[in-house]
Amino acid sequence: MLYYSGPVARLVDEFAKLPGIGPKTAQRLAFHVLNSPPELAQGLAKALVEVRQSIKRCSLCCNLTDEDPCSICQDTTRNSNLLCVVEEPRDVIAMEKARGYRGYYHVLHGAISPMEGIRPEDLTIKELLHRLQNGDIQEVILAANSDVEGETTALYLARLLKPLGVKVTRIAHGIPVGSDLEYADAMTLNKALEGRGEFG
């Protein structure tokens, strides 16, 4: 028995392909679209088509952008001695929102993961090496995530980049600001102890 008519069923199916959206939520979204003015459906459809047509990788930092080079690479007020290597475009956004960094970025588009079959050559490491040869970068900050894949990637990059004579650093591990010691896991606590600094 088909409970929806064809076009509704197709919309429910398409919504359910998105991450974190199950059949119930997909149905709710589809009926919301049907009960809303046509502009809602048209606006979302247009944005979906446009984003796939216009967004490509920046030829310098490999971040997703609609202009090449991207707005960050074009920004000459940044410190060209600093390069922060992150896994994903959303990590660039997180760093920019934190407002604590004024250098340039390099987006790897993933992390080394033998489990998922992601090898170093699947990441944008070739582009990274090319940038290091040509630019005036003095310090590479490895800001890959703190999980197994991120640590593996950071270690791999550190061994690859150090022989080039560039300073390689890793973002600090520790207790998140505003959180309780008692909720921190043992690994984080030990890393926070190891990384302790002079104070006051």
Add this chain to the structure above:
Amino acid sequence: MLYYSGPVARLVDEFAKLPGIGPKTAQRLAFHVLNSPPELAQGLAKALVEVRQSIKRCSLCCNLTDEDPCSICQDTTRNSNLLCVVEEPRDVIAMEKARGYRGYYHVLHGAISPMEGIRPEDLTIKELLHRLQNGDIQEVILAANSDVEGETTALYLARLLKPLGVKVTRIAHGIPVGSDLEYADAMTLNKALEGRGEFG
């Protein structure tokens, strides 16, 4: 500071207009679309446009459909003496999935709500009266929800329909199957007691 390039920002905004999707989820969905094959974005865009173009209200039951009359109204194997009045198209789907009902439906597209400014004339009550005058309907089952708006709507319809000589019934209140008495609220418990029937 604009963190995303224009087309990505527009897609995030469009996703965030959907119910239950905040800015973080919208960003996650947008990046998922960017990291997926173009077919995902195209499929969703096509389904969105198509659903708004092809879906209209059935001229008989007012359910959403792409053919008129809808597949349920066309189904001559159903009991034409029974008419179940529900608030929304999703209620029809819930009833059909439960497989316990083999009559026809009428979709009100809402419930009377002075708070939200929804009056009886905003619902499909005119169409309902028209059906009752012409068809061979003997019983109208009021299956509006059990909230204040649903009860108001059911009471309003009962007073309107009874003078027409049709039998008007309301779906039962009671303890949900498989649930514990101790978690039922007082109102539900009292309704379940009132509605008790012979057993065994």
